[in-house]
Amino acid sequence: MNSLSRRKFLKITGATVGAAAVITGSGKALFKGADKVNKKIVKGIKKIPTYCDVCFWKCGAIAYVKDGKLWKIEGNPKDPLSKGRLCPRGTGGVSAHYDPERLNSPLIRKKERGEEKWVAVTWGEALDYIAKKMNKIKEKYGPESMALFSHGVGGTFLKHTIKAFGSRNITAPSFAQCRGPRETGFELTFGDVVGSPERTDIKNSKCLVLIGSHLGENMHNTQVQEFAEAVEKGTSIIVVDPRFSVAASKAKYYLPIKPGTDIALLLAWMNVIVKEKLYDIDYVNKYGFGFEQFAAEISQYTPEWAYPETGIEPELIRTTAREMALYKPATLVHPGRHTTWYGDDTQRSRAIALLNALMGSWGRKGGFYLPYNYSVPKYKYPPYPKPEHEPVDNPNHKYPFAEGELLSTGIREATITGKPYPIKGWMVYATNLTQSLPNREETIKAIQNLDLLVVVDIIPSEIAGWADVVLPEVTYLERYDELNTASFRQSFISLRQPVVDAPGDQKPNWWIAKQLAERLGLEKYYPWKDIEEYLDTRLKGAGLSLNELKKKGVVTGPKEPIYFDEGIEPEFYTPSGKIEFYSLQLAEAGFDPVPKYKRPEQPPPGYFRLLFGRAPVHTFSKTQSYPLLHHQMEENVLWVNTDVAKRFGLKNGEYIKLKNTDGVISNKIKVYATERIRTDCVFMVHGFGQTSKQLKSTYLRGASDSQLITRYNTDPIMGGTGMNVNFVTFEWEV
Amino acid sequence: MARYAMVIDTTKCVGCQDCVIACETENNVPEGYCRDWITTATSGKFPTVQLEIRSERCNHCSEPPCVTSCPTGASHIHDVGGVVLVNHDECIGCKACLASCPYDARFIHPDGYADKCTFCIHRVEKGEDPACVSVCPTHCMHFGDLDDPESEVSKLLKERKYHTNLPEAGTGPNIYYLI
Known part of the structure; x- marks a missing residue:
């Protein structure tokens, strides 16, 4: 159907499960003290390395515990993401532990959904209740009728339990409500995704173009650090935004674009660059596919054509196009992250990818580097049951290039319509669905069709208010989690470990997932006793140990070449094996092979x-x-x-x-x-x-x-x- | 003698408030109070706008009115680096210093004494930077000794354009903003 590879997408989501049979028994007893630390109060200051969870960037950090109490948290200087400095959220993350409004014990709903009336129960009661309901759903509708919405690394083990249960309906709004179009647009063009952390070489860029991306307000730590470095070095910064963002205040050129017209600007920029032959001719000749058709198509999109659409003066369009070309290939047109804006977002992302291709910046210093991740063998589990049905989110491949990750809105839709098959249970981990999905009413409507809604959260979030069962999780400062082996400039592996005890009856996600699996008769999928055994097994497979990581927090791999110019053979995993200026696979699926601009709907008067x-x-x-x-x-x-x-x-x-x-x-x-x-x-x-x-x-x-x-x-x-x-x-x- | 100062590069600062939060945790600042804060100054007409973002705090003035206005001597100039400090035990919470400070840098701590930025003197005396400086993800803040011509702060002030806040108040502020 198309060449989008699941493998590439999975790299971002960090799935960690393998297959092979290792089975040990494990009882249903609740074992006390999961992730408990600091058995007795140690006087003085103790520094414990871990990695942050206030956002998804996963910065390496060092927590300070003073006289047994959590004091402060700083960046781990050895961590390549934080480089010793956290963002304000990371610095303020200590207060997640002290939040007086945290959930304290499992809750079962006692009135109507959404009325927020609860009865506190024990973990045993809550988990028994969930397991019973899940088994009922399985009997009546099949295991696929249980869906999981899960955001972040903490969902690793819940995903494992749900897969073992027999469902692949696992999703996060971070795809179809966030970076999905960007990944699809780049994969269609270069045959690879941008990934997270983004493979943007901001610190080495000589010209940085930000389109709606408000770095500095958006505190993705490494990117902001590199942005500041670029500002100091005098990088030419071009900011396109309807709002004079903080980044705009650092820019050489600020383009106050009319919202929704970015594709028109991108086409006009490319028109100038092609017409004036300002692109990286060798690079395009060598790696480009369909450049002539592309050039012919964009010849109509002059800056004069774009002016009434975008509100950007033709001369400013020309000047900024030439500015970009001046610094190529170290010109980075940033792909953004939250890219779900107008519904033509894949094509806008593709236009951004094509502009980068003209600059020759993919695989080049100051553009997009080629990332590495630390190879750690997966834990060997028995194979998951083979699902009888395809995932529910995208029936008949209505959205042909939605690959690799599921559409959260698709699962919501199936929950409302019961088609292609009913979804009767939701488990929600670390995503506040009434805020993260568009159209709150649709989410609430879907919830009404459920037989079971379980929310695992730290605080009584909005979505927890709609739940049948609320499970209180410990914060990242009180638990172990899956290892972080994200792709980056240099491979690294970092550990999250508990630095203080949880204040109440909260439990870590791995414990919840394991206990639930055992109640569902899936204990063979949890051959390990506790997460320390799991982590140590994985780390030993990479020649490391849990003890070593507990002390260091982060271990880095060797420095390897990250640019084509350092000897990496360029590879593009597209159907043509080249950078697709003209996309045959889009054309075959009935879409524009070269992005086109469509004028967005305008606000009515007074709106x-x-x-x-x-x-x-x-x-x-x-x-x-x-x-x-x-x-x-x-x-x-x-x-x-x-x-x-x-x-x-x-x-x-x-x-x-x-x-x-x-x-x-x-x-x-x-x-x-x-x-x-x-x-x-x-x-x-x-x-x-x-x-x-x-x-x-x-x-x-x-x-x-x-x-x-x-x-x-x-x-x-x-x-x-x-x-x-x-x-x-x-x-x-x- | 040393003269401690902070030099802050407004061209790099993004106003993220990390300095504010780091100060809160480092110094156990009571909830709802702060010793440093972010000010943004916007000028011009859209789309030709200028924005200056400043991390602000006590200026550790060379001529500090808070010290001269203090009836008990609690507010004083520390013998290291000219840092302006408050001796909590001697402070009676009369607020004379709050009224005299042109920067509104002080507040009354719930325990009854005047409180403010100390330049993290407890860290500086150990050879560390103040918490706000050491945490800043943009590396826009620099701390050092203006009496040492070789210090980073001295060099930056020699090489770059800068301003201070309310120099007309005549207090000799020691926080410098690079522009």
Whole structure:
């Protein structure tokens, strides 16, 4: 059907399960003290290396325990990701441990779903209840009717249990609601994905182009560190954003683009670069496929054509195109991360990939390096049962290039319709689905069709409020997790280990997954006694040991060549084996072989496009209650251009509400009237306006973009949900 | 004699507040208070906008009004590096120093004394950088001795353009912002 390789995608998600039979028995007894540390209080300061979990970047860190109490956490200087410095979320991560609103014991719902009325139960009762319900679902509908939504490394063992149970319906919103279109667009072009951490060689770039990517507000640690390094070195920075971001303030050129028109700009840039023969001719000749057809196609997209679409003056388009060409191949057109904007996102990502191809930056210093990961043998488990049905998320391959990861919205859809087969159970780990999926009502509708909703979380999140069973997990500071062997400039392996005891009756994810498996009669899939045995077995397979990692926290591999110019043979895993300027596989599937621009729908009079993004002190909707982070940003604000604010009589700091074109009204949010945004859009930071009554510190603080995202454009190529397509107006009744 | 100062490169700072949070954990700053903070100054008209982001704190002034206004001598100039400190035991919490500080750098700690940035003197005396400097992911903050012409801070001030906050207040601030 197409060449997108599952293998490449799996590299990002870090699946870790293998096959072979090693079976030992294991009882159902709850064993006490899972991941307990510090049996007696040690006076003085103890430094314990681990890796962070406040976001998915997984920075190596050193936790300081003073007189037996967690004091502070710093970057591990030996870690290649943090280089000894954490981001503000990582630094404030200690307060995850101290969060007074943490879940303390397992809960079973006693009233209607969403009423947040619970009864506290023991772990044994909660797990028995879940196992019974899961077995019922299996009997009635088959094991595939149990789905898992799981974000981050902590979900490793729950995924294992669900696969052993017989379901492959395992998903995370980080694909179809985030970086999916980027990965598909790059894979279609170069035959490989960008990955996480991104293989962007920011520190060596001489020209860095950021399109909507707001590094500095988006605190992906290594990237921000390298961005600052680039600023210091005098890298020519070009920022394209409807909002004058922090990154824009560091730029040589700021292009205040009309939202939704990025493809027009990209096509015009490529038009100039091809017409003026500014591209890397040798590179394109050697590695390019279908360049002539591509060049012919884009010859129509002049800067004059792009001007009325984008609002960017033709001369500025030409100047910036020439600027990029001046520094090639060390010109990095950053692929972004959260790329689900308008529904044509794969094609926009492909246009970004093609512009990089013209610069010859893929595989070159200052562009995209070729990453390595530390080879650690997988743990040998018995083979999983073969599922009878394909995953439920993408029936008949409606989205032909949705490969490698499942569509969370597809699983939600199947839960609502019961087609192609019913989904009756959800387990949710570390993803707040009412905030992370577009159209909250659809999520709630899907939940009504479930026989079982289990949420494993640290805090009483919004999604936990809808659960039948809530399982309180320990924080990353109180547990072991799967090893981090992410691909990077240099291979490395890092360990997360407990640094303090959990304050209550919380348990680590591995323990929950193992206990549940044992109750489901799947004990043969857990031949290890505890995670220390599991980790030590894996590490010994790589010539290391758990003891060594516990002391060092991180072990790095040898430095290896990362650029073509260092002797790596270029390989492109596309059907042509080359960089596909013209994509036959897209054409065969009925899509544009060269990206085309389509004018986006415009806001009705008096309405503004709702844009959302990140703040440096919060991750998604997960950290708003962590005391240290909470006090840095207790609620979000609404960015409105000062002229618009004047026209509508909005005062800085006053509370207003927003109403979208479907009549949905937001919670109140403070006006931030500023010169730093266009007049046709408004902006807010994602993750606020939470509705969990049990999470008092976040309850109705600020507004929720997710609530207002009732509309989304689905990317026909890979099923991503473009969410920047909602329009809002102001309401004064607060 | 040493004269400690902080030189902060506003062209690199992204305003992420890591310095603020690191200070909170390092110094056990009570919840809801802070010893340092981020200020953003926007000028111009969209899309021609300038933005300066500054990590701010006590300026450890050479002529500190908080010291002269203190009735008990609790506010004082430390004998190492000219750092302005508060002796908690001598402080009566009268707020005279709060009123005299043009930078609004002080607050009354819930335990009743005036509190503020100490330049992490407990770390500096061990040869370490202040917590805010050592944590910054952009490496935009530098700490050192202005009396030493070979120090990084002295060199940066020689090579780069800079400003201080409210120099007109005449307090001789020792936080410098590279522009």
